[in-house]
Amino acid sequence: MTVDNVPIEARHEDIKGRYLLPHRPSSSARGLHHFALVSSDVERTIQFYQELLEFPLTEIFQNRDYKGSSHFFFDIGNGNLLAFFDFPGLDLGPYQEVLGGLHHIAISVDPATWERLRGKLEMAGVPHQIESGASIYFNDPDGARLELLADHLGEMYGSRVL
Secondary structure (H helix, E strand, C coil): CCCHHHHHHHHHHHHHHHHCCCCCCCCCCCCCCCCEECCHHHHHHHHHHHHHCCCCCEEEEEEECCCCCCEEEEEEECCCCCEEEECCCCCCCCCCCCCCCCCCCECCHHHHHHHHHHHHHHHCCCCCECCCCCCCECCCCCCCEEEECCCCCCEECCCCCC
C-alpha cells in the first residue's frame, strides 16, 4: 500500500501551527499516578519487573472490582507507578497490540542503567530491538511492548518535548 505523505505532513504542520502554543500553560495534571496493565501470572510479572528491570514492587492488595484479583504496583521513578491486575478465572487471552490500543510504554532510565538493563535482557534471553542507540524495545511476559529510553525525561532523541 502506497501512502501519499505530502497531505499528511501538511495536515501535521497545520495542527502544529494551531495547537502548539508558544507559551505553554501549566498542565492541570500533577503527573501520571499509574498506568495499569493485565498480568496472567503475578509472580512471573514481579520477577520480570522487579528482578530483571529493577523496578521495586511497592504494594500488592486485593482489587476492589473483582474478588480474588490483585492490584500491584512498581516504582518506575519520579513518583510514577506501573500497575497490574490479575483476573483469576477469566480467560482474557493473550495480549494483542491493536490499532487504537496500547502501542508501548516508554520508561526513561539513565544511560548507565540502560546499558546494564540491556545486558540483563540479553542474559535473560529476552528478544529486543535497539533503535537510535537510545531505545530498547521488548515485550513483557504477557506481550505488552516496553521501551527503555536513555533520554532524559522531557526529551526525545535530542528534542525537548516537555
